[in-house]
Amino acid sequence: MRRYKIVLAYDGTNYSGYQLQTNGIAVQQVLEEALAYLNRSPVRAFGSSRTDAGVHARGFVAHFDLDKPIPPANLVRAVNARLPADVRVMKASYARKDFDARKDAKGKEYRYGIYNADILPPELAPFWAFQHRPLDVKAMQAAADYFVGKHDFASFAANPKREIETTVRTIFSCTVKKAGPKILIVVKGDGFLYKQVRSMAGFLVRVGLGEEKPEAVRDLLRDVPPRTARVPTAPGRGLFLQKVFY
Amino acid sequence: MRRYKIVLAYDGTNYSGYQLQTNGIAVQQVLEEALAYLNRSPVRAFGSSRTDAGVHARGFVAHFDLDKPIPPANLVRAVNARLPADVRVMKASYARKDFDARKDAKGKEYRYGIYNADILPPELAPFWAFQHRPLDVKAMQAAADYFVGKHDFASFAANPKREIETTVRTIFSCTVKKAGPKILIVVKGDGFLYKQVRSMAGFLVRVGLGEEKPEAVRDLLRDVPPRTARVPTAPGRGLFLQKVFY
CATH class of the missing domain: 3.30.70.660 (Pseudouridine synthase I, catalytic domain, C-terminal subdomain)
Known part of the structure; x- marks a missing residue:
């Protein structure tokens, strides 16, 4: 198990925001689907913010854990290959195991x-x-x-x-x-x-x-x-x- | 009856191209709907090109006739008020009555x-x-x-x-x-x-x-x-x- 920090960019036009919603598709949902495929089991990706419907991001941050860790550079390629073109992982790095994208934000x-x-x-x-x-x-x-x-x-x-x-x-x-x-x-x-x-x-x-x-x-x-x-x-x-x- | 020449810009992402198609929505269709409202009767808007599905334009040209002519500057405002945000009339002018957006293109x-x-x-x-x-x-x-x-x-x-x-x-x-x-x-x-x-x-x-x-x-x-x-x-x-x- 390893914790990752990623920087996410997205065109929010077609999303209900980052956070999972009952209405509309959330960025979190497409990201977690791509990560689950990689990890071969569900992954929860915690975001630094909610962001509203239609709002965009160039430097959104999220953290998550993978059971089957892979090098960050490979993670970027593999996740982007499965994400729609309006969501992109711009960077990834290992994070300390208690890193929290929301709580640690200054x-x-x-x-x-x-x-x-x-x-x-x-x-x-x-x-x-x-x-x-x-x-x-x-x-x-x-x-x-x-x-x-x-x-x-x-x-x-x-x-x-x-x-x-x-x-x-x-x-x-x-x-x-x-x-x-x-x-x-x-x-x-x-x-x-x-x-x-x-x-x-x-x-x-x-x-x-x-x-x-x-x-x-x-x-x-x-x-x-x-x-x-x-x-x-x-x-x-x-x-x-x-x-x-x- | 007056003939107009307009310069059109559009984000083609959601369109099947300029020209009317049996499949998908064409830019011509939304333009003609806005013009018909203004003219209170159908208007045919002839384009300089077809452009393919998904292709964009910054300087597309079209011509059409209005039964009830209005000044070009008013036409720009009135048509844009009825067009979706991904299609915009950037300029309009009166044209000579035989001006043809496609045939006259050099x-x-x-x-x-x-x-x-x-x-x-x-x-x-x-x-x-x-x-x-x-x-x-x-x-x-x-x-x-x-x-x-x-x-x-x-x-x-x-x-x-x-x-x-x-x-x-x-x-x-x-x-x-x-x-x-x-x-x-x-x-x-x-x-x-x-x-x-x-x-x-x-x-x-x-x-x-x-x-x-x-x-x-x-x-x-x-x-x-x-x-x-x-x-x-x-x-x-x-x-x-x-x-x-x-």
Whole structure:
């Protein structure tokens, strides 16, 4: 028996998220099927996060044990040969036997992409949210600056009551950059509530449209009870889990 | 009644090609449905090419007539509002009443993309062919040079007997460029046989793998009867129709 850590990339368009669901196909399901074939018995692959339906990943992390260990490089080839093209093991390594992809994570980096032009080219549609009205990127960055630090993000959770422990999280950095029609929000933090990044992105878009002032973020971070009604959830397809830090 | 010329982009993944088919959904079908709604009566949209199942477009051209003309800019917005996200009208203009998207075309530009690395990232899978064995780009360019000029391309047609008139075509240019793991074949010509670009790309990959010499292209262009058995058809998903010249 050996424990493995893998880095997973996927196009989430056709999945209900990473975690096994009663509705829809989960990334975990196709991964576990490929691993079970290799291991000749069922394998449970524990992920670093859930990720929502339609959300993508470039650096998702999972851990699992194999009864019949094989070298990590061979594992990458063998698993990829059995996975659909929209899920790929990018890296694999042996891990210590108590390594836990979720509990050991020190932080995560997400990227949210918004295409800001008259028309969204079809080839970008699976990976970019779309806004045809001009966005004020400076105002968005000013608002993003208020996210940085340790705050109660209850107003930026889809359902604050769903969070089992606390709604306090620490954001290490949050930048908004524009390159032509592409606006990228990159956010790093120690952890994220359910739909938090999409709520932050949804609110930043409202700021970019002039519907809210940047300072509104500061107020929402103080509001108890939370005021999620002012905070729309941006579509899942614009979101990538970029990296998990250990 | 006014005639329009439009430039169309589409992600061909979920389509049987541009042209109406008995099997699968064609891009023409979703376009004509959107136009018929606007026009309040059926509209036939004639394309510059057929394009195969799974092939993409950035600069496909079509023409059609509307009984109830509207300004081109309004047409773009109105049609895009009714099209699925994987098909977009990028531009529209009035055309002279005998403009024909297919017959008036003076040439076309295609781009074929091959991702040459150990692993194909999932987000590129819809738009790039994949080859994990290293490709010799210099040999591919040397082979591509033989395509340029006026030749009988019967050996590079999926079914030479299907071509109604002649299998002679003129290639204006054919370049093979590498940027990191991305290899792009760009080919311009006055017209293309059924699956010609994919056959050219398929053969260039064989040259890149060292399975054929660059000079083999010259010989195949002279072979009568054609020798299509040596020429594999590269997958449709790597192909984009980039531009149609008038």
